[in-house]
Amino acid sequence: MNFVELKSGKSVEGDEIKAFRSELKGPRYLYLMAGVHGDEVEGVYALQQMFEWLKQQDDLDFPTIVIPVLNPDGYRSGSRTNSHGVDLNRNLPAKSWVSEQRSDRYNPGQAPLSEPENQFLDKLFQKFPPHLIITLHSWKPMINYNGDCKDVADLLNLYNSYPVVADIEGHPTPGSLGDYGPEKYQSPVLTFEFPVIDDNNDLKSIWEENRIGFETLLQSDLVRAQTKSS
Ligand SMILES: [Zn+2]
Numbered sequence: 097m098n099f100v101e102l103k104s105g106k107s108v109e110g111d112e113i114k115a116f117r118s119e120l121k122g123p124r125y126l127y128l129m130a131g132v133h134g135d136e137v138e139g140v141y142a143l144q145q146m147f148e149w150l151k152q153q154d155d156l157d158f159p160t161i162v163i164p165v166l167n168p169d170g171y172r173s174g175s176r177t178n179s180h181g182v183d184l185n186r187n188l189p190a191k192s193w194v195s196e197q198r199s200d201r202y203n204p205g206q207a208p209l210s211e212p213e214n215q216f217l218d219k220l221f222q223k224f225p226p227h228l229i230i231t232l233h234s235w236k237p238m239i240n241y242n243g244d245c246k247d248v249a250d251l252l253n254l255y256n257s258y259p260v261v262a263d264i265e266g267h268p269t270p271g272s273l274g275d276y277g278p279e280k281y282q283s284p285v286l287t288f289e290f291p292v293i294d295d296n297n298d299l300k301s302i303w304e305e306n307r308i309g310f311e312t313l314l315q316s317d318l319v320r321a322q323t324k325s326s
Contacts, residue, residue: 097150097157105216108179111168113216115161116147117224122159124227124283124321129163129217132184132231132273134170134177138290139232141299146310158320161224166213176201178213185233187211188218190275192268204271226283227321231273234290242274243284248318252288255309 098119105113117125128146130139147162165171169179177183182205186197189208197203205211209218228245237258239249249260269275277285290302313319 097153097160099151099160099162102161102220105213105219107167107169107213108211109169111172113163113166113168113213115163115216115220117162118157118160120157120159122321123225125159125161125224126319126321127161127163127226127229127231127283129161129166129229130232131163131165131167131171133233134165134167134172135174136176136232136234136290136292137171138234138293138299138302139288140165140171142290142303142306142310143232145303145307146314149311150314153314156315159224161220161226163217163220166217177203178211180205180211182211184211184213185269185273186271187214188271188273188276190271190279192275193271208271221281226277226281228319229273229277229283229285230288231285232288232290234292236289237291238289240274240287240289241284242287243278243282245284245286245318248284248286248313251313251316251318252306252309255312256306258289 099116100119102115102117130143143164167178167184170177181203183202186202186204193208239252239258239260241249253260274285274287277283291297
């Protein structure tokens with residue numbers, strides 16, 4: 097698969113937010129993104145491996161956008177939030193957005209879409225509308241789906257046995273991409289939570305237990321835009 101680099105976005109501190117589009121264009125795109133939370137290096141590493149693999153697949157081609165690290169400032173400093181201390185996954189202009197924050201971890205920002213990283217993401221969504229967004233995080237291993245992509249979650253679960261959940265109980269996510277994607281763009285969102293590196297798991301082993309699942313997914317029809325008969 098061939099990709100072209102798009103014009104980068106800019107973070108709060110002026111770092112480049114890189115984004116890539118498949119040479120093949122289409123009315124709607126698969127999004128693969130990571131590094132929304134800068135300290136979640138597991139997802140960033142996994143997406144690097146996935147992206148390199150995709151580029152080597154001559155027989156695959158479908159409209160795709162890849163955003164390797166949405167929050168480069170947080171990634172550089174090892175922090176969850178961006179340089180304004182805002183949780184980018186609480187700052188999107190979904191109806192659920194609230195100004196109150198549960199803790200510093202979940203600072204939603206001054207206003208919905210106040211942060212340049214999310215403004216860049218939303219511009220990409222407008223220009224290259226998503227049909228499925230896969231966003232790679234790390235926490236308790238789980239596959240969280242919002243909107244109509246349980247089939248995607250179930251396929252990955254066959255390979256990693258991570259719990260598949262529609263909502264995370266006791267863990268509301270106002271202003272999250274999972275709320276925003278289906279609501280604004282009619283695009284389901286898969287928020288994939290890798291396990292976190294510890295004494296028993298490093299980046300390579302975490303990716304290895306998921307590699308076949310993701311490669312199978314990317315070769316399946318589930319990541320291609322469905323032409324719905326109506
Ligand atoms: Zn996260």
